[in-house]
Amino acid sequence: MLEIEDVGVRYGSDVVLEDLSWTVGTSGSVVTALLGPSGCGKSTLIRAVAGLEPLHHGRIRFDGDDLVDQPAHRRDFGVVFQDGQLFPGRTVASNIAYGLRMRRWSRAAIRARVDEMLDLVRLPDLADRDVDELSGGQAQRVALARALAPRPRLLLLDEPLAALDRLLRDQLATEIAEIVRDAATPTIVVTHDHNEAALMADTISVMRAGELVQTDVPERLWSSPVDAWTARFLGVTTVIEAEFDGAVAQTDLGPVGLDVPDGHRKLGLRAESMHAVHAGADDDVVGVVAAVADLPAGRRLRVVTDIGEVDAVTSEHVAVGDRVGLRMVAERVAVIGP
Structure with a gap:
């Protein structure tokens, strides 16, 4: 259970988030989508959860533990950004193993976990390939495998498919949702794309100008938007x-x-x-x-x-x-x- 209470984030005098509260992690909901237009504060919120953005005020708790004073590397969260941020000039296996080496896993355990992750993301034969030779979809799978390898408590995906073409985005959205459910890892995915949210998420939270306006399962969200702005954002034209x-x-x-x-x-x-x-x-x-x-x-x-x-x-x-x-x-x- 992720609990965000009265959180505020500011860049100098610019207020990005103010008194925002949000609870993520209901029973039966593995993947939650944070859906909203560009510039509404989605990525800032996720970076704050990950410990990459300082809070001006408010509390963030995970399973009851206060995270505000915990540095990012001690929160045990996995993060995947839009471009994957793989380490260039290294192999797929080396990238996936990075977090495991930092945690001082044994070589045998690392090899076994890397093989397991490659099977999970459906790239079993690419361990020795240089990441610079990967396609966009393959690179995002490797980034996902690297984030999942240390068995994080929570996975944060920040616009993970935005740089891909539509056909690949829809295909990979479905695959990523299956992968994180197979791994049983609670996941928050940030997106501005309705289809992506519907393909991936059990629950969707809609964000507008730094505020969360509605959280629901996809079917009820499309059929019962809370107000006219949300309805139009979700595709209503009249x-x-x-x-x-x-x-x-x-x-x-x-x-x-x-x-x-x-x-x-x-x-x-x-x-x-x-x-x-x-x-x-x-x-x-x-x-x-x-x-x-x-x-x-x-x-x-x-x-x-x-x-x-x-x-x-x-x-x-x-x-x-x-x-x-x-x-x-x-x-x-x-x-x-x-």
């Missing part, structure tokens, strides 16, 4: 007003059935929340197609309606200028607010 009565919401874009108590709420719509078809006589909500994008996940539209432009998806062949009917997809609609 926010509309709704009046609920008998588990049916009446909106300017038509009715939608949702199991929500009666009263006034806001709904968040992503493209997949609205399904478009060629307009027919029975359509209550009609708009004009302003843009069409054929994406790998399907055809996405920008549609002009009486309440403004909304995004939608369709399986039909439509063109700019076509009239389409719009229907909300209930299971893809986010209900905003507590």
Whole structure:
């Protein structure tokens, strides 16, 4: 259990974090993602946890132990940064063994642990390869193996995949999540990428301007963002007003059935929340197609309606200028607010 209480971090007169509290390490949650836009203080918070950033005030505890006065090397945390920070000119095995040598493991124990780590990160034949010859994905696996080798109490991953291309990022995100779960190592991953957070984490905490605004499992986070800013950060493109009565919401874009108590709420719509078809006589909500994008996940539209432009998806062949009917997809609609 990591407990952060009223933590503040400042760079001179610039306040980066102020009175921030956060608890990480609930049962069944091995990987926690700290998700937020660039510059919101995510990396500063993780560096403070690792002991690499001094606190202006506040407390940090792990399993009840106060860490504030403990130097970084005594916290027994593993850290992987965006570029991996491998030692150049050395072999893969030498990099992985570094922390073990610092802890004065025997040569036999080091060899066995390095082999174990190479198997864990799926690089069993690269022990003798120079790290300068590795691909980006291989280098990050080696950095992960090096961090896990000493059996850290907590693993901190600071934007570990940001420098990789999208296909490799998605693949490696899934693999890293499997690796740390196999190692049974509690992990915090810092990211600004929604997909990365969803692929890796059991729990996601959203950060904004030095504050934590919501912590939840991914499914509830997407479907029930705490406020409009969080909803838009998580991919909502349109926010509309709704009046609920008998588990049916009446909106300017038509009715939608949702199991929500009666009263006034806001709904968040992503493209997949609205399904478009060629307009027919029975359509209550009609708009004009302003843009069409054929994406790998399907055809996405920008549609002009009486309440403004909304995004939608369709399986039909439509063109700019076509009239389409719009229907909300209930299971893809986010209900905003507590």
